[in-house]
Amino acid sequence: MDGISLVKKIKVLTYPWHGDRPLDLIFPDEWEVVERKMAGHSAPKLTGEQIRERLANPIGTKRLRELAEGRKECVIIVDDVSRPYRTHQVLPYVLDELHAGGIKDDNIRFIMAPGNHFPLTLDKIVDKLGEDIPERYLVFNHNPYENNVFVGKTSQGTPVHINREVMECDLKVSVHGIVPHPSAGFGGGSKIVIPGIASLDTTYYNHKNLTAGRGRGRIEDNMCKKDMDEASRMVGIDFIVNQLINGFTDCCELVCGDIVAAHREGVKIARKHYVTKIAEDVDIAVGNGYPMDDEAFKAFPICMQSMREGGDVVLLVHCPEGSVGHYLSGRFGKNYGGKLFNPQGKGLTSPSKEKRRIIVAPHHSKIDDTYYGANCIWVKSWEECLEKLHSVHGDKAKVAVYPTATLQISEEEATRP
Numbered sequence: 001m002d003g004i005s006l007v008k009k010i011k012v013l014t015y016p017w018h019g020d021r022p023l024d025l026i027f028p029d030e031w032e033v034v035e036r037k038m039a040g041h042s043a044p045k046l047t048g049e050q051i052r053e054r055l056a057n058p059i060g061t062k063r064l065r066e067l068a069e070g071r072k073e074c075v076i077i078v079d080d081v082s083r084p085y086r087t088h089q090v091l092p093y094v095l096d097e098l099h100a101g102g103i104k105d106d107n108i109r110f111i112m113a114p115g116n117h118f119p120l121t122l123d124k125i126v127d128k129l130g131e132d133i134p135e136r137y138l139v140f141n142h143n144p145y146e147n148n149v150f151v152g153k154t155s156q157g158t159p160v161h162i163n164r165e166v167m168e169c170d171l172k173v174s175v176h177g178i179v180p181h182p183s184a185g186f187g188g189g190s191k192i193v194i195p196g197i198a199s200l201d202t203t204y205y206n207h208k209n210l211t212a213g214r215g216r217g218r219i220e221d222n223m224c225k226k227d228m229d230e231a232s233r234m235v236g237i238d239f240i241v242n243q244l245i246n247g248f249t250d251c252c253e254l255v256c257g258d259i260v261a262a263h264r265e266g267v268k269i270a271r272k273h274y275v276t277k278i279a280e281d282v283d284i285a286v287g288n289g290y291p292m293d294d295e296a297f298k299a300f301p302i303c304m305q306s307m308r309e310g311g312d313v314v315l316l317v318h319c320p321e322g323s324v325g326h327y328l329s330g331r332f333g334k335n336y337g338g339k340l341f342n343p344q345g346k347g348l349t350s351p352s353k354e355k356r357r358i359i360v361a362p363h364h365s366k367i368d369d370t371y372y373g374a375n376c377i378w379v380k381s382w383e384e385c386l387e388k389l390h391s392v393h394g395d396k397a398k399v400a401v402y403p404t405a406t407l408q409i410s411e412e413e414a415t416r417p
Helices: 048-056 064-068 091-100 122-129 200-209 223-235 261-273 293-306 366-372 382-393
Strands: 009-014 021-026 032-035 074-078 108-112 138-141 148-153 159-163 171-177 239-245 251-257 282-288 307-316 356-360 377-379 398-402
Touching: 009 282, 021 382, 048 091, 048 251, 064 091, 064 171, 074 091, 091 171, 108 122, 148 223, 159 200, 159 223, 200 223, 239 261, 251 261, 282 293, 282 382, 293 307, 293 366, 293 398, 307 382, 356 366, 356 382, 377 382
Parallel strands: 032 398, 074 108, 074 171, 108 138, 171 239, 282 307, 282 398, 307 356, 356 377
Antiparallel strands: 009 021, 148 159, 239 251
16 A cells, blocks of 8 residues: 655646646645555556456456457447546557457447436547547447337346447447446446446436445445346447556556456455545545546545544545536436436535535536535635635644545445445
8 A cells, every 4th residue: 555644745636638737735834634545546557568468368258359250340338538547548459359350440339338427529539549549430429318229127127228339239348447436336347338328217227226235345235236237248248348547547457358257356456456544533634536526526435434523525626527417317407407316416415524515626617516515615726725724723633635535445445245
């Protein structure tokens, strides 16, 4: 695990997909400030040779080039920019495998799988895939409302309607990644199917009805996740390429192969990789939204585990495009929204122990209250935030900073079944 340092200035990254700009967090000399990084924060980026080695040794299935032999049409499914994986770091090697198996460029297409999020514009597709991909290949956004075909029902009763283009291909590959997730336990694996390429009604049934066992780190008794796994078998995903990322969003580990077996091996690594030693009973917990600033509310849990009763929680949110658009749970009117819209926000307005919730956001829209709660204190800069903190805590405060808080999980969460 990275060292825990007592410091007065901490440099964090901000603006994912917008240059990864450094920000210095300056604290009063009298304050006790610790930085807590996840275990894999500084893990080295995989080399091209290491990526090739992972692809050559898949878990639970044949090598991708072998699966490609004799296939006619291939789809590569990729998640959206709300997931911080630099897919372009691994795509060239995936394409090499497909070409080695006899698949031609004209028979490969990409499906961007934002699930219930808004579709990707070309600039974001380029950020995710690289500039050459949309020039060489057809790249489509998944539409959760139309052009989905019925595959069947899961044993839990979920009606599985899946992207038509995916189902018309006889080789289905997904390239995405594994990070902690509040309902699926960990992202990656079958989550690329539900919600990634599923209809809105399919995801609605899965998310609304299958709540048993959900929570960050929970997999084995997680009915929501089990349902996703079953649906992925019905869809017939042939091969997954799942990244784990370091504190700079570089691919530092890769698991490949069967959509369930490879994912489970990846989760074993993820439990050790994203785990963070919590600083307990702090007066101020600072959670950086990087690298998932459009869903920076995911930084909240680790801060709450760290903070004393009546302390302050600070979230750093640097996201010019604003909070992620969400057809299922987003707000589309003053008093209404998607089928799972919660007018009280994304769980952050439930009873909690913080005194104040301060959001540092250079770019703020009132609709962001849907995600962070109506009682937040919004400021534009760290300097404004520090002034508000100092006015209450004076010359004595115990502070913890989590530099990639949306990725970080506690030791308790990391050991959940």
